[in-house]
Amino acid sequence: xxxxxxxxxxxxxxxxxxxxxxxxxxxxSDASKRICEHLIQWSVYQKAKTVMTYLSMPDEPNLNAVIxxxxxxxxxxxxxxxxxxxxxxxxxxxxxxxxLVTSRLNIKMPNPKTCTLVDPKTIDLVVVPGVAFxxxxxxxxxxxxxxxxxxxxxxxxxxxxxxxxxxxxSGIPSASHDKKMHQxxxxxxxxxxx
Numbered sequence: 001x002x003x004x005x006x007x008x009x010x011x012x013x014x015x016x017x018x019x020x021x022x023x024x025x026x027x028x029s030d031a032s033k034r035i036c037e038h039l040i041q042w043s044v045y046q047k048a049k050t051v052m053t054y055l056s057m058p059d060e061p062n063l064n065a066v067i068x069x070x071x072x073x074x075x076x077x078x079x080x081x082x083x084x085x086x087x088x089x090x091x092x093x094x095x096x097x098x099x100l101v102t103s104r105l106n107i108k109m110p111n112p113k114t115c116t117l118v119d120p121k122t123i124d125l126v127v128v129p130g131v132a133f134x135x136x137x138x139x140x141x142x143x144x145x146x147x148x149x150x151x152x153x154x155x156x157x158x159x160x161x162x163x164x165x166x167x168x169x170s171g172i173p174s175a176s177h178d179k180k181m182h183q184x185x186x187x188x189x190x191x192x193x194x
Contacts, residue, residue, distance in 0.1 A: 081109055087145050126160070162186075
């Protein structure tokens with residue numbers, strides 16, 4: 001990756017994170033509900049037996065309603081489980097939102113003392129957060145490469161990029177190792193990928 005591309009990604013990341021942080025709390029609450037409704041009614045989600053989602057940070061869409069629905073429907077639910085090695089994660093099984101701890105990155109994750117890891121090849125749907133997405137399925141994350149590395153092990157799953165509509169851009173810089181999303185979802189509904 002060139003210095004120009006790296007710099008361009010950094011500028012987009014800073015701008016998008018600032019936009020995301022500036023969203024009012026009532027918008028985030030209402031928009032999260034709409035996103036969850038879209039996702040729960042989606043046929044790909046309904047057919048999935050094992051779903052990997054994320055545990056939201058304060059300025060990301062909150063998917064707790066989807067997680068609760070998946071529990072109630074008897075789906076296997078897994079979330080990112082951060083390894084000790086920076087940039088690497090596994091899929092950690094959760095059966096209750098109360099059995100979570102705060103990781104070194106200040107995000108929620110399964111309790112390392114009780115966590116069961118899920119074979120990535122069994123995952124049907126991966127809901128992927130991002131700082132920005134584009135209409136070609138491109139994704140810009142936080143820059144550590146956790147998801148790009150992890151998705152290498154989940155080649156047959158459906159990748160759903162999830163963000164606020166203000167985070168979907170016409171184009172973002174990408175490298176050959178960047179994984180493309182199959183579809184995007186915002187509070188406005190599903191966004192087809194070209």
